[in-house]
Amino acid sequence: MSVTTTTHLNFQGDARAALDYYQSVFGGRIAAITYKDMGTVQNENEADWVVWGEVAGDNGFHVMAYDVPSQLPWDQGSNPFFVSVRGDDTDEIGALWQKLAEGSTVVRPLEPSQWAPLYGMLTDRFGVTWVLDVAAPYNG
Structure with missing residues (x-):
């Protein structure tokens, strides 16, 4: 299963x-x-x-x-969740970022971070916040 x-x-x-x-x-x-x-x-x-x-x-x-139909309560809220997209190819994540970034508000640019070769966050035109990053081995 x-x-x-x-x-x-x-x-x-x-x-x-x-x-x-x-x-x-x-x-x-x-x-x-x-x-x-x-x-x-x-x-x-x-x-x-x-x-x-x-x-x-x-x-x-x-x-x-x-x-959600109008007769039901609905509130988009503030930061209720993030959608995370993680890959292992910087070119692929970069290309996805470029497409998602159109019409979006960049919260954090896609760039190297302390924990990932690439990491970025944006909120798209539908109010959904996306986190894109390139996976790195965990060395905890």
């Missing part, structure tokens, strides 16, 4: 746009089901919102997204 974890992002009307954007950065396949597809529309303005969606790539990237 194996267990995996996947980041599941909650939005309110932006899930499809976020999934499209993350696919443009990381590649992979999008799957998305709307409230209309499910036959569970409670607010006609939200019929095309995503009730379940994901981007999954052959490279192991996987993120899920959902639009």
Whole structure:
């Protein structure tokens, strides 16, 4: 038996746009089901919102997204989580950073750090904070 974890992002009307954007950065396949597809529309303005969606790539990237309907409480909050993307290739992480950085606010530039060959943090246009780094051996 194996267990995996996947980041599941909650939005309110932006899930499809976020999934499209993350696919443009990381590649992979999008799957998305709307409230209309499910036959569970409670607010006609939200019929095309995503009730379940994901981007999954052959490279192991996987993120899920959902639009919280307006009748439920939703608060994006401040720093409720970070999405961490770690790789072992500086060119690959650098290329992902360049794509994610478009329209984002850089919290910490992608550069060498004391603990990693490259480390950076940014908040994208959907309010999601991403940490990208290149893995280094732990010498604790």
